[in-house]
Amino acid sequence: MRELPAFLQQAVERLLAFLAQDGCTDAQFDAMALELFALQYEHDEAYRRFCQRRGASPRRVQSWRDIPPVPISAFKDATLSCIPPPDCERIFMTSGTTRGDVKGRNHHPVMEVWDLSMRKHFEQRFLGAARRLPMATLFPSHEQLPNSSLARYLSNAVREYGTPGSRSFVDVQHGLDIAGLLDWLASAQAGGEPVAMLGASFSFVHVFDALGERRIPLPAGSLLLDTGGYKGQSRDVPLEDFYQRLSFAFGVPRERCINMYGMTELSSQFYDAGNAVVPSVKHAPHWVRTRVVDPLTGRDVARGKRGVLAHCDLANFNSATAILTEDVGVMVEGGGTPLTAPSPRGGEGDRERVVGEGDFHSAFLLLGRAEGAEAKGCSLAVQDFLEATRA
Template sequence: MTERIADLRAAVLEMIRRGADQPRDDAAFNALALRLFAYQFRANEPYRKYCEKRGRTPDKVQSWLEIPPVPIAAFKELTLTCEPVEHAVACFMTSGTTNPKKRGRHYHFTLEVYDASATTFFKANVLPDVDRLRLLILGSPPDLMPNSSLSHYLWLMCCNFGASGSSFYIGKEGLEADRLLADLRAAEQTGESVCLLGASFAFVHVLDLCRQQGLRFRLPAGSRVMDTGGFKGRSREVPQDALYGLIGEHIGVAADRCVNMYGMTELSMQCYDSPLRRARLGRQEMRTMEAPPWARTIILDPETLAVAPEGEQGIICHYDLANCSSVVGILTEDLGVATREGFRFLGRVKGAESRGCSVSVDEMLAAAGKTTP
């Protein structure tokens, strides 16, 4: 029987609405992943050709672990969608730091699933103890960056969880530093808790300003920070521990109230490294990324793309049920290691470590009748 995408989206939404704390039901996840794979195999032509080349078809695949993941580089070369692109309500694009002329594109034909996934897991990880907080956003609103999944995500959180006074601080002319610093000082003086959130490198700019001007803030109890993204294409990198140390020194928010979000244009869910959530759940493990119950993350051997033995480094691979109209499996170019509760992100894959990714890209383009870029 051919399933309708509306029924599949409804099933995914039903799982998301059970919340972040629902039991990890592997059987239910597997069943829905296989239903989505059957639909995507039928409706996504480049993906179907790739799966056929690898001998992975719905009648042979019995587990979500057997569903072929798509390397993210393929999103720059192929249109990986199950519906006509002219019907898309949003097209999120990668930043193009590797090659500005080739940006990955992820089309969405409704944002209902994306938004439900994003808001549900954000609440559980960033605001587990409050319903709303004033959000000071180190980012640009969607009207300035309509193809940025991060801008949409930040706008979504502002609309759903932002208290009065929530605002974006990166406009057409760049960082509106004076306004941000004034609002930080006002929050400190009034005792109003805030959440400072945005791209990791934007925090570096703010912290540089604080250091240059000799500024130190002590934000009120209940304040927190959420940073996301790394330093790809930037002039310098700041290790996470060092970044959180500087945030504590200049902003006055301790590391145990700093949350790191891991997201990708090619995904419809986000993962979090959240001390706030771990404290609420009584978990002891420190600094580990957790995917939501409607996703699974595994670590693959860089050479063979087989599941890596526990404790060994490998390529991070996500299976995201919220990716209804593209592909469920996403093979990243990130290095990680599995932990008891999730995974640790170790950085970008480099050189020889990426052989498995490169072979997968070549196979996918060959199956689609395209030459290797």
């Protein structure tokens, strides 16, 4: 690990251990969340001013739910970091499609935390029992796009879990190598062993267009992963049509067509268990919690009601753990079998719920982008943040 200021080094070491464990109690999550909130409050000036405007401080905040979430658009207008940006190992930038060349920035002092977050949840939710697979990615490599979190994600997947011959089929200068990809898929088909294809949704649309009515059924057990969104890089395709076409083109059951939901402003990803039915339920790892809120008030909406998603991602330790998105969703019951452990309060039969592999605390339906009153509420939240940081 690269050298960090002592205050940050200690927090990172504890956080790495927290991510590496198999689960956590709600009390353990709160303890880690409050520790990181205190760190950000002390060392992240822009965030501290925002919290002060909300009347939130380490003395007043009692739970992760009390931590003020930063609107994601604020990452375009303010520097959110506990250390100077030049001291960070990596700065991931957003695509800048909504406001021209204005890009959001998420600062990472070290990449160990981000990489561990990616690997652990990817293994749990995408790979499953498969430890390595031949992989084709439909996005440029991290070497070509060092400031892209998606490029890092897919490059990590190939490096850590791909077999020899796995590679990217998209180049920054030359675009999609459709001929090379089709040859790779044909070889995979002939080989008869499961493979994985991963990429941005708009890249898959370009492959659909190149295939036309042709199909290349992949071997049984193959997996497909798309990362959602089109960002003006291809024609938009409704979810139902997209997964129907994906399954048809490659002969992969929709239950094995996985969507990853993530964003530059976070350090962790969410996955579903396939898209036989859309929208599908997204699941978080044990170091993430999600609320569905009214962006005008910041309060949780009633369970089962739609609202704007607010995530508390402990892996986002340097900028802000709590993020208010511009995505609409509905909380649902999580999947898996609940795990239990003795409560730290003690007492026979006094058990506390543990969130671990197979039991994901934050499960929600992702319904799309905020519009109307919800979008207005998000805009007002951004305005409030900017007024606080400029005061």
